[in-house]
Amino acid sequence: MSDSSSLPPVRLHPEAELARDALSTPLLSRATRLARWAGPDTRVDAGGGLVEEQLPAAAEALGLSGDDAAAYASEAWRVAVDTGLVEIVDEEAGTVGTGAELALLTGGSPQDVLGVWLAALETVIADACVPDLDDLVDAIDTGGEIDFSSLDWDPEAEAEFLDGVLGNLYLLTASEDGPGDAPVPLPALAASMIVPSDMGEPTNDVLEQVSDAMMRLDDQFRVLAPVGLVDYRPVDEALMADADADADAEAEAEAAEGTSAAVDETDVSRYGMVRLTPLGLYGLRSRLLEAGFEAPAVGDLADKGADALLDGTATFPQVAARAETEMWLARRESLAAARELLAAARGLDAGAPLRRLRCQQALSLLGAEAEPALREVLDDPELGGLARVWLTEAGFSDVPAPSQDLVFWLTVDTVAAQLAAEGNSDELRALVEGLAAQHGGFFAAAWRVDHPATADVLEAMGRLHPDKRIAKEARKAAFKARSQQGG
Missing domain, CATH: 1.10.1240 (Methyltransferase, Methionine Synthase (B12-binding Domains); Chain A, domain 1)
Structure with missing residues (x-):
């Protein structure tokens, strides 16, 4: 993400609507159901997780079945504990009770509900940065401890990478020239973190890094989707089975560039598509504000002067x-x-x-x-x-x-404002050309205008005007204006 601490303003949905979205997310709704299911006989281990023998009953309470049912139940329970929907009553005995936050989901304000959801989001984002369970099992050494060095896993770097990706997704969603509500191809999002902005044709090494990043993000977005942060269409399993094919590598490069005549929309979507939900936009903005970014939302200024x-x-x-x-x-x-x-x-x-x-x-x-x-x-x-x-x-x-003085003052003020708002835009270039064409003696008079920005405006006009003779006149006028201002 950009180093700038100021981000584009976003349009947020009403909090009541966002709270309803939060309550209906698969993960929070499961956590809530488990919090209500828990009773005097529920037992947890030293880490606060459900003991293994109770996972089948928890999965059944959630209506889950299949190979992943216990894992989903365990995840929902962890969220229930982390968000305060459940509290550990006695750590030694491993007993639990209803948490204070559970009542907020039914009797609290929309802000209360969103506060619980934000806590769940933090848990899930942290989970998304953890290696795959199979990798963790493979990394257990003979002493029963996890050998983190064998995982090639840096927790801080992994968290920073995911934060950067989510920040870029936020920027794309917020920017007026971005895709808005449309989904973003996963290769393009991965490339935004890997490919330097000034790089022309990506090298094979860079493309390989993009491909690796895509696979990491595919795993992470699968984890983030159930909490309602994103809508995610995963990478096509068939592609992962044939990831080394030359045609696939070429298509990844074209998808990363964002435009391609050779790859249609259906093909690009096979590499994964991700969209920030309205709830996700709210959640990421809250995290950005917490991190010290200036992340405005439309309506923030409505009650100010x-x-x-x-x-x-x-x-x-x-x-x-x-x-x-x-x-x-x-x-x-x-x-x-x-x-x-x-x-x-x-x-x-x-x-x-x-x-x-x-x-x-x-x-x-x-x-x-x-x-x-x-x-x-x-x-x-x-x-x-x-x-x-x-x-x-x-x-x-x-x-x-x-008066003529007022006309010239307003002209300088207007160009100064356009410079500040848009920089050297095509619109400003057209304005500069129009001013010089409409008033033959513009520069002879403009340097005398008593406006703090006169010299800067004339310098900009000299920089923007395509006619070398007129541009030279503007620069000479800017020099006179600076001399008049004593600087």
Whole structure:
């Protein structure tokens, strides 16, 4: 995952809906049933697990049968203990009782339920990082102890790898240009952890690492699916039986690249497909917040002031910024909201142009009732330009014409905001070309604009304009602006 501590905002489902999802997950529902099944005769071993002779009865209570029934029952019991649905009453006697958390699942709030589910999630994520049971059995030495060195298993590295994969899955789900709710091919997710971003054609060694990572992730997602973190379509068993085939290796490479004319969607899906559930998105965000990441969710700013809204949405993608703003406006009367937004948009600091852009976008969502607030700032040197734009676009008459100084100031402010929001985007390049074309003497006048970002804007225009002569004019104007500013 990226080293940045700030992540894209996510849209979470309502907590009541997420709590219902949590209660219906296979693992938590089994743990709950075992907590209710446990009684005075239930016995546990020194580690808190059900004694072996009681596993068949536990499996029967869960309606499970088959070779894996005891393992599923044991897992559900461990989750029941770890989440507090069951508590160990007497460690020496191995007796248990009902845990305090069990009542929360029926009488608690949605947050209480989700708290229990998050505890279950931590248990399952920890389990997913443990080697396969068969490998553990093979690693038992003559003294009956597990020889961890023979497993080639580093618990910290394994946990870090899975955290990284889940972080990348979160990013893909949250990003507006990502797949969203669509499943992600397992090879692509494995490649995101293995293949360097600047690598062209992956080497055979790298492809082998991706293949190994896929197999690890296939095992791990099979463990994570029952707790409701992901929807997972496992790797086709037939592929694993023929993993060395050249055609399979080629298809893995193409699937890892994410696009291929030779591999259709059905073929890619055979290598595993994973999707973060709405509950999983909630769970990973909670873990990221706990780890110190800034992981915003749409709606976080709805009850905060306009200053928090404009600063908070400054780096949001366009769709998320609009959704957050709509939620903020829905709680306020339009005229008061417009006045609060305009007051928060003032300033000459580096973040002010982008605040004013977000303010303008927010004001565009308001109707005619906001007009008085816009007319009140017509003479404001920082807000008068955007006020005239709003009033004109809203169809109001008697809008005073702006002075040339105000036009140039607003132009510099707008370009500065676009630079902060999008960087050197195609849209900004088109804006720069349009400005230079519409006003022949733009650079001769623009360097005099009394705006803190004037020199930076002119430098950017020189960098972005494709015409070498015009780009040179912009750079010369930027030099004059810096000289005027004394720097």
